[in-house]
Amino acid sequence: MQDFVQHLINGVSLGSIYALIALGYTMVYGILKMINFAHSDVYMVGAFAAYYFARWLGIENNPGFSTLLTLIVITMICCSLLGLVIERLAYRPLRNSPKLNVLITAIGVSLFLQYSGQVVFGADPKVFPEVMKDFVILSIGIVEIRSFDVTVLGVGIVAMLGLQFLLFKTKIGRAMRAVSANPMVASLMGVNPDRIIAFTFIVGSSLAGIGSVLVGMKYPKIDPLMGMMIGMKAFVAAVLGGIGNVGGAVLGAMIMGLSEEMVVAYLSSTYRDALAFGILIVILIFKPAGLLGKYSVEKV
Amino acid sequence: MKKLLLALILVLPLVSGCTKKENEIVIGEYDSLTGSDATFGLSSNKGVRLALDEINAAGGVKGKKISLVTLDDQGKNEEAASAVTRLITQNNVVAIIGGVASGRSKAAAPIAQSNKVPFVSPASTNPDVTKAGDYVFRVCFIDPFQGMVMAKFAKENLKIKKAAILRDVKNDYSVGLADVFAAEFKKGGGEIVADLSYQAGDIDFKAQLTQIRSKNPEAIYVPGYYTEVGLIAQQARQLGVKVPLMGGDGWDSDKLYEIGKEAINGNYYSNHYTTESTDPAVTEFIKKFKAKYNETPDALAALGYDAAKILVAAIERAPDLSGKAIRDELSKTKDFPGVTGKISLNENRDAVKSAVVIQVDGNNRKFVTTINP
DSSP states (O other): OHHHHHHHHHHHHHHHHHHHHHHHHHHHHHHHSOOOTTHHHHHHHHHHHHHHHHHHTTOTTOOSHHHHHHHHHHHHHHHHHHHHHHIIIIIGGGTTSOHHHHHHHHHHHHHHHHHHHHHHHOSSOEEOOOOSOOOEEEEETTEEEEHHHHHHHHHHHHHHHHHHHHHHHSHHHHHHHHHHHOHHHHHHTTOOHHHHHHHHHHHHHHHHHHHHHHHHHHSOEEOTTTHHHHHHHHHHHHHHHOTTOHHHHHHHHHHHHHHHHHHHHHSOGGGHHHHHHHHHHHHHHHOTTOSSOOOOOOOO | OHHHHHHHHHHHHHHHHHSOOTTEEEEEEEEOSSSTTHHHHHHHHHHHHHHHHHHHHTTOBTTBEEEEEEEEOTTOHHHHHHHHHHHHHTSOOSEEEOOSOHHHHHHHHHHHHHTTOOEEESSOOOGGGGGGOTTEEESSOOHHHHHHHHHHHHHHTSOOSEEEEEEETTOHHHHHHHHHHHHHHHHTTOEEEEEEEEOTTOOOOHHHHHHHHHTOOSEEEOOSOHHHHHHHHHHHHHTTOOSOEEEOGGGOSHHHHHHHGGGGTTOEEEESOOTTOOOHHHHHHHHHHHHHHSSOOOHHHHHHHHHHHHHHHHHHHSSSSSHHHHHHHHHTOOSEEETTEEEEEOTTSOEEOOEEEEEEETTEEEEEEEEOO
8 A cells, every 4th residue: 555655656756747848848739739849859958058057156066945946047048048049940931831841840850959969968968966955745654755746746736827827817828829729810910920939939948947957856867868758758648638738738747657657566667658658549549639638620 | 064073072082081001900999979878888989099099109010000990879779780881891990899788789790790800899798799600709798697796796795585676678788687687596595576677768767666665675686777777776765775786887887976876875786897906907007097088997998998909919919910810819819918807718709707896985986896707
C-alpha cells in the first residue's frame, strides 16, 4: 500500500513536468493550428540560458527562492526572444503555405537547435545549478512528499489557471481566440493577427522557460538533446487531453505520468514508453479529438 | 562550360587530397566527439593524441611521422560504420583505433575486418566485439570479467547476499555486465531480488527505485553510464534507499560526482586503472596528460593512450605497412607495459589483465582493491 502511494506521488510529480511542456504545445496549436515541434528545443535552450546566467551572476551555489525567481524570469525572457525569432524567420514566411510545410519546418528548426546546441554548448551533459533546497514536506511512513514535487505541481496548476484567465477573461485573450477561429475575419475586426501570433509565441516560449528551470532543478542534468524525449511525451500528453485545450494538456500529462509509473511498477520497465504511447493510440481510436477536445469538422 | 570549369576547380583539391603523402603513416580513429556519451570519446581521443604526439616527437615510426585522422560518430552506430568506411576508402589508413562504446564497435569492426585493416578498440568491453574477426583487437578487459569482478567484490568484500540490478536495456554494455553479474552472484548462493531496466536518456527512475526499495536488497548493481547513474543515485537517496550502488567503468567521469553530488559518494565501481597507482608508468602518464590538457586523465584516456602505443609498437615491429603484417605483430603483443597494466592479447584478441575496484569519494577515486582474472 505504501508502495502504491509512493508510485502515485512519483507519477503525479512526473506528470506535472510533462504538463509544463504540454501547455506550450497546446497553446501554439490552439491559436495557430500548427504543432511547434521546436518547442521542446526552446525549452532546452532555456535550460542552458539559466545555466550560463546562473554562473555569470554568481548565483549558481546560492539556493533560495530569489535565485529560483531570478532564473525563471531570465529564462522566460531568453525563451520568448528565441520563440519570436523562430516565428519571425521560420514560420511567418510560411503563414500562407500548406500546413505540412510548416510542420516540416518546425521539425527542421528542432533539429537545427539540437545539433547547433551540441556545437555551441558542447555535447557532454552539464550540471544545472542548485536553485532551491529539496526538503521533505510531509512524510507518512516511508512515503515522503518533497518540496520539489510540490513546487513543480504548483507552478503547473498556476500556469494552467493563468492561461485560462488570459484566454477567456482578457482582451488579448479574446483576440487570440478570434485569430484561432478565423485570422482573416479577425483582421477585419481590427485585430492584428501577426501581433497576436507573436504574442502567442511569447507566452508559449515563456512556459518552456519556466519548465526548463523547474526540470533542471529536479533533474540536474542538462544536455542539448534533453528536449527530445520529454518533448515527445509532452506532445503526446497534449494530444491525449485534446490539443488546443489548456485543461486537457494538464489532464493528459497526468495520465501520461501516472501510466508510465504504473507500467514500471506493475508490469515491466521496458514497456514504459510503449504503453504510454499505446494508451494514446487507444484513446485516439475511440475519441479522436482527445479527452477534453471538441470534435470539429474542417470546412472546405 | 563555365560551370564545368568551376566544378573541376572545386573537385581538384579533393582528388589531390587523396594521394598519400610518402613521409607519413596515416592512422584512423573514430570516436563519439559529440552525442550523449561524448566525454568518453573526447577522453579517449586525448589519450590517443598524447601517445602519437610523444611518438612523433621521438622521431616517429620507421623514420616516418604518424598523422591521425579522427572522425566523429556522434554516438550513433550507423555513423561509426560510415566513419570506418570513409577512413579506409578515402583516407587510406593503415590501421584504425576504434571507439569507446561497444555497440559502435560492433557496427564498425566487421567493416575493418572485411577490408583487412587492423582495428584496435581502446575500451569496447562487450565480448562480441572481437568476434568480428582476426583483425579486431582490444586493449581492455571484457564485460564478463567486469561483471564477475563486482559479483566477487559484493560477495567477498561487502558480504552481501541479496542484490538488485538496474540495467540500461538499450545498451549492450550494460546488459552484458548485468547478465554476468547476475549469473556470478547466484553461483555463490546470492539472490537477485529485482532486475529492472531503464533507457539511456531517461531522467526519472523513481518508479524502478520504488520497486527495488520494496524488495530490500543489500546493494544495487547499476552498470550504466555516468549521466544516468548520477541521477539514479540522487533519486535512490531521495527515496531513502541507503544501500551501496555498484557499477562498471561506465561510471568513470568527473561528471558522475557533479551530477550525483553527495548521493554518489561511497559507492563502488570496477575500473581499468587507478590514478592512485605509484607505478612510474602511470605517474609519468598522469604528469604528461595534465601538462597537455590541464585535467586528470580518466580510465578512457589511459586506454586510448595504451591502444595507440600498442598499435604503433606493432607497426614498428612489422616488416611492412600491409594490414596483414601489422595484424600479425599486434597478435604477438605480450606483457606490454601499459598505463592500465601489463597487457597481453590472448587468442581471442582480448587483453588479459586485472581490474581495480574504486570507491567514489567526491571528485577523487579511492582505490579499494585489485581483482585478478
